[in-house]
Amino acid sequence: MNSDAFPAAEALLLPGARTGRDPARSIKRGPSRLPPDVVAATQRERLLDGLVHTVAQQGYQHATVSDICRAAGVTRPVFYELFSGKEDAFLAAHRHGTGVVIRRMAAAFAAAPDWCTGIRESLRALLNLLAGVPAFATMAVIEIEAVGPAGRREIAQLLTRFRAFFAEVPEPPGGVGVEALVDAVVGGVYRTLHRAIDAGRTDQLPDLLPALSLFCLAPFLGPDEAHRRLVAVPTVPAAPATSASSAAPPQVTAAGPDADGDPSCTRIDPPDTGQ
Known part of the structure; x- marks a missing residue:
């Protein structure tokens, strides 16, 4: 069985969104009619x-x-059938x-x-997801540092995937190098997310959306133009959960300048996030 495989419905959930002992996923003792791969996936x-x-x-x-086994209601032998150890399981949850x-x-x-x-709507998705599952936010952003080199x-690798959202940013003013600025x-x-989560303010992460949106746009558009853009653009309705489960986001062709003829916020292809 592929250790990274999850049932389609579970692929939408962050680890930690449910308790390990969720009764809906209990496996009754004795002969089971469930296929072995389904049992293993549920235990995982x-x-x-x-x-x-x-x-x-x-x-x-x-x-x-x-x-971990106690929290999941799974035995140690089963744990070691699925993972080589604590670090392996942690990295699997993080990935x-x-x-x-x-x-x-x-x-x-x-x-x-x-x-x-x-940029604004992808930040909104990020902040809402982390705020909705604070245990995952703590594990993935704070405790990852305790794992060591891995x-x-x-x-x-995660920050490299985040950089994909800035793959076709406008040239920043003043001849500043794009790569260094994106970094x-x-x-x-x-680091802003880290500070808020470490201080126990995970539930307040969505409040950071205006500041982080401006912070992401201002280096490329200038602060005044970035503020104008953020005030002018409407809020995009959240995408249905099922649209996020595909392995790769839909491709969109560049559409040129916006309605005002300003190329600074042109429509671009979605980022290749390595999925």
Whole structure:
């Protein structure tokens, strides 16, 4: 069985969105009519949920495999059939959860009429998802640092995927290099999220949308024009959950300047987020 496989409905959920002992996913003792791969997938989901809650509550260093199994209602032998150890399970939860986040952001970006709106709406999706599952936010943004070199590699890969949303930004004023500026913006957004989550303000993350949207646009448009764009553009309705579950966001052809003839917020292709 592919260890990264999840039932389609579960692919939309962040790890930690449910408890590991969710009764709806209980597997009755004795002969089961469920195929072995379905049983294994269900146990894996429960373990990832149990891991997220355990790590968020106890910290990565203090969480044990026994704690995770207890939270999931799954035995240690089953855990070791699915994962090589705590780090392997943690990275699996992180990769699956951040993949859900990136897909939801990409769907919001693709539904927007232009780049400026796309950046704002993808940020909205990110902030709402993390605020909705605070245990995952703590595990993925704070506790990932305790994993060591493998955790640092995961952070670097995640930030690279975030950079894809800035793949076709307008040339910044003053001859500033685009790559360095995008790195600064992406890093600044990530550290802002880290500070808020670490301070216990995860539920307040959506309140950061105006500041982070301006922060992302201003280096490329100038602060005045960025503010004007953000005030002028309408809010895009949230994409249906099913649209975010596809492996790759829909492709959209560039449509040239906006209605005012200003090329600074042209319609661009959705980012290739590596999914």
